[in-house]
Ligand SMILES: Nc1ncnc2c1ncn2[C@@H]1O[C@H](COP(=O)(O)OP(=O)(O)OP(=O)(O)O)[C@@H](O)[C@H]1O
C-alpha cells in the first residue's frame with residue numbers, strides 16, 4: 001500500500017461511492033473529503049474502513065460520521081476514535097437514527113470525558129506513597145484501603161478506589177493526598193476523643209432530632225477546626241488543599257457562622273468546641289455549607305466499633321509493659337507479699353516548644369522510670385484517644401494477659417505410654433522464669449528426617465516465580481560479584497608495591513623479608529554458616545506453611561549462588577519428652593533432589609517449643625568452622641506446647657535460649673509471621689534482632705532480602 | 713569550618729599530627745551529661761565508645777572535647793582495608809636507609825593525644841588485636857615489627873565510634889571489645905536543640921529552621937517502615953545551608969534529604985510530599 005495520502009479528489013470519489021444514497025447536489029462529499037485530505041494515509045484508510053462498516057448499517061450515519069471524524073481525529077488518538085465510533089453505533093442500534101447522529105455530533109464532549117478518564121488516578125497507584133506520607137506526618141501508621149465510603153475508623157483510612165475529579169493527574173493525586181491528610185487530622189487532632197461528659201460523637205449526634213443533619217453539620221464544623229490545625233502545623237499542605245477547593249468552588253460560610261469560625265480556629269479549640277457550636281447552629285436551623293472536596297464522611301458507628309477494639313488491645317499491651325517493668329523492679333513479689341496492688345502513675349512532659357511530641361513520664365512509688373520506645377509510641381496513641389492515660393490502664397497485667405494461658409490445661413498428659421525411651425536422644429535444660437533457674441535435662445530432642453514428598457513442588461515454585469527468582473539471583477550475584485583486591489598475598493596477579501616497599505624496608509632493618517608481596521582479585525571470603533529453623537507446628541497450617549516452603553526454595557536458590565554454608569531444619573513436637581527436629585538439609589548435604597523432596601514434604605505437625613530447638617541448633621553451629629554464624633528462625637511466633645509451655649513461661653524460655661546463643665557468638669535473627677503483632681514479641685525476641693511480617697505472601701521475598709541485609 | 717589547625721611545618725605531604733591542636737572552640741551543643749561523662753572517663757583513663765546514628769554530632773563532640781582537654785586530636789576513619797600496621801606504623805625506605813614511621817595510633821600514644829577511631833567495625837578484624845591491650849588497664853600498644861611496647865601516658869585517650877543501627881551481623885562489635893569502653897550514647901537532639909544547632913551552623917532564620925527540624929522528625933518517623941535511617945542532623949544542616957544560599961526550601965529538602973535517604977521512588981515521593989506540606 002502506498003503511503004501517499006489520498007488527495008481530496010480521490011477521497012471525494014471514495015466517499016461518493018459509499019454514500020451515494022444520502023448525497024444530493026446540495027449535500028456533497030466535497031467538504032469532508034477536503035478536510036480528510038490533510039490526514040495521513042493510515043488515518044484515511046482507517047476512516048474509509050469504518051465508513052464501510054457503518055454504511056452497511058445506515059448510510060445517514062455514515063454521512064454524519066465522515067462529517068465529524070476529522071474533528072475526532074484532531075481531538076483523540078486513533079484507539080479512542082474507535083471507542084467513539086463503537087459508542088455512537090451502539091446508541092444508534094439501541095435508540096435509532098436521531099440519537100445516533102446526536103452521539104456522532106457529540107464528539108467534543110466524548111473527547112473531554114476521555115481526557116478526564118485518562119487523567120484519573122487509581123488508588124493502587126498512590127497507596128504506597130500516601131501510606132509513607134501519613135506515617136511520616138506523626139509516626140503512627142494508618143492503613144490505607146480503598147472503600148465505598150471515605151472515612152477513617154482511626155486504624156484505617158478508607159479512600160475512593162479511583163479519583164477523576166480534576167482533568168489532571170497531578171490534581172487528582174493531590175485530592176487523594178488532601179483527603180488522606182484530612183482524615184489523618186481527625187485522628188491526630190482528637191475528633192474522636194470523648195467530649196466533656198465522656199460521651200463520644202455518636203451519642204452527641206443521637207441526641208439530635210434529625211441525626212443525619214446533625215452529623216453533616218458536625219462534620220462541616222469539625223472541618224473548620226481541622227483546617228485551622230493543618231494551617232498551623234502544615235502550612236504548605238494547607239495552601240494546596242485550599243487551592244484544590246478553589247478550583248472547584250470556594251466554600252462560603254453564612255454570616256451566622258462567623259462566631260463559630262472564630263472559635264474553632266483558635267489553637268486551643270477541641271472537639272468540645274465543635275460540639276458546642278453544633279448545638280448553637282443546629283437550633284438556628286442552619287443547613288451546612290457545601291462539603292470540602294477532601295472532607296469525607298463521619299461514620300461514627302464504624303469508627304467507634306473499631307476504636308473500642310483497638311483500645312482494648314492497646315490497654316492490654318500497655319498493662320503488659322507495666323507488668324514487665326514491675327517484674328524487672330521485683331515489685332510483683334513485693335506486692336504479693338504485702339497483698340497490695342502494684343500501681344503506677346503517669347504524667348506527660350511537654351517540651352517547651354509546642355512542635356514537639358509529648359512524652360510519657362512513668363512513676364512507680366515516686367521513682368521515675370524511663371519507658372521503652374515502643375511503650376512511648378503506644379502511649380501516644382492512647383493519648384490521642386483519651387488525652388491522658390486512663391486510670392485502669394495503670395494496673396500491670398496479670399498472668400492471664402499472656403496468650404494461651406487462658407486455655408484449659410487439662411489435656412491428657414501421658415501421650416507417651418508404651419514406646420517411651422530416651423536412647424539416642426539429646427537432653428536440654430529449660431529456663432523456668434518463675435524460679436529463675438534452669439530445669440535440668442528437661443527436654444528430650446530427636447532429629448528425624450522430613451518425610452519426602454513426591455509432589456514436584458519445588459519445580460512448580462521455580463516455574464511460577466521464575467521472574468522473581470531471577471531478580472533475586474541478580475541481587476545475590478551482585479553480592480558475590482563484589483570482587484576486591486586483596487593486599488599482601490603470597491601469590492597473585494600483580495605485585496603489591498606497598499608490600500614490597502615495606503618488606504624491603506623490613507629487610508634492611510634486619511628482619512626477615514615477607515613473602516606476601518602480591519595482590520589478588522578475589523571474592524570476599526564470606527565464611528558464613530547459617531541455620532534456618534522453620535516452624536512446623538500445627539498453627540502454620542495453610543498459608544503460612546506454603547509461604548515457608550516457598551521462602552525456603554527461594555533462599556536455597558540464592559544461597560547456592562553465594563556459596564554460603566547452610567542447613568535447614570523444621571521443628572515441632574508434643575511435650576518436653578518429644579521435641580522433634582526435622583532434617584530438611586544438613587550442612588554437609590547438597591541442594592539436590594532429596595532436599596527438594598523434603599522441602600515439599602514439610603507439613604504442619606504439632607506444637608511449638610522453641611527454646612530447646614534453639615539450644616540444639618546453637619550446639620550444632622558451635623561445632624561448625626565459620627567466622628560468622630547465623631541462626632535464623634522462621635515462625636508464627638506463638639510458643640505453645642501441651643504441657644504448660646505457653647504464655648509467659650514459653651516467652652521467657654525462648655528469650656533465654658536466644659540470649660544464650662548470642663553469648664556463644666551466634667547471631668540469632670527471628671522472622672515472625674504475625675498479623676496481629678502480638679505484644680509479647682518484643683519481650684521474646686527483643687534481646688536479639690527480629691522482624692514481624694504481617695503479610696504472609698511477602699514472606700518469600702522478605703526472607704531473602706533480610707538475609708542479604710544481614711550478611712553484607 | 714576547619715577546626716583542625718595544622719602547624720606551619722608541612723613537610724612534603726605529611727601533616728604533622730602532633731599539631732592537630734584544636735585552637736578555637738568547636739561549637740557543640742550538649743544533649744545530656746556527655747561532656748561530664750567523657751571528662752570523668754578521661755581522668756580515670758578509661759577509653760570511650762561513642763554510639764549513635766550517622767550525623768548526630770559524634771565527630772563534633774570529639775573535636776569539642778579535644779579542645780576542652782587541650783589535647784591534640786587524631787582521627788582515623790576506618791575502612792575495610794585498614795590493617796593493624798596502618799594504625800601502628802611501618803618501616804619505610806628513605807635515602808637508602810630504613811626508617812620506622814609511626815602510624816596515627818602510635819603517634820597519638822606517644823604524644824599523649826586523643827585518638828578517635830571512627831566507625832571501628834569497618835576495620836579489618838586484626839585491628840582489634842592492637843587496640844585491646846591499649847583499651848584495658850595495661851594501656852600499652854604492642855609494636856610487633858619493632859618488638860617494642862609503647863606505654864600510653866596518662867594524657868592519652870582512646871575513643872571509638874560505632875553505629876549500632878546496621879543490621880548486618882558482620883558489622884557487630886564484639887563483646888570483648890565493647891566491654892572495655894565506657895559507652896556514651898548519642899541520638900538526634902530534641903527538636904528545640906536541633907533547631908538551635910541548625911540555626912548556628914547555617915545562619916538560617918529560626919522559624920524556617922524549626923520547620924526543617926520538624927521535617928527531619930517526619931523522616932525519622934519512617935525509619936523501619938521503608939527507610940533504614942531518617943535524616944541526620946548533618947543532612948538538615950546541609951539543607952539549611954542550601955536554603956541560606958537562596959535555594960527554595962522544597963528543592964533544598966529534595967536535594968539534601970530525600971535523594972540522600974533513599975532510591976525507592978515511592979518513598980522519595982512521600983518524603984517530598986512531606987517537605988511540601990511544611991514549606992509552601
Ligand atoms: N550537638 C551538636 N552540636 C553542634 N553541632 C552538631 C551537633 N550535633 C550535630 N551537629 C551538626 O551535625 C553535623 C554532623 O555531625 P558529625 O559529623 O559530628 O556526625 P557524626 O556523628 O560524627 O556522624 P558519622 O557517624 O556519620 O561520622 C556537624 O557538622 C554539626 O553541624
Ligand SMILES: [Mg+2]
Nearest residue numbers: 770771772830
Ligand atoms: Mg563522624
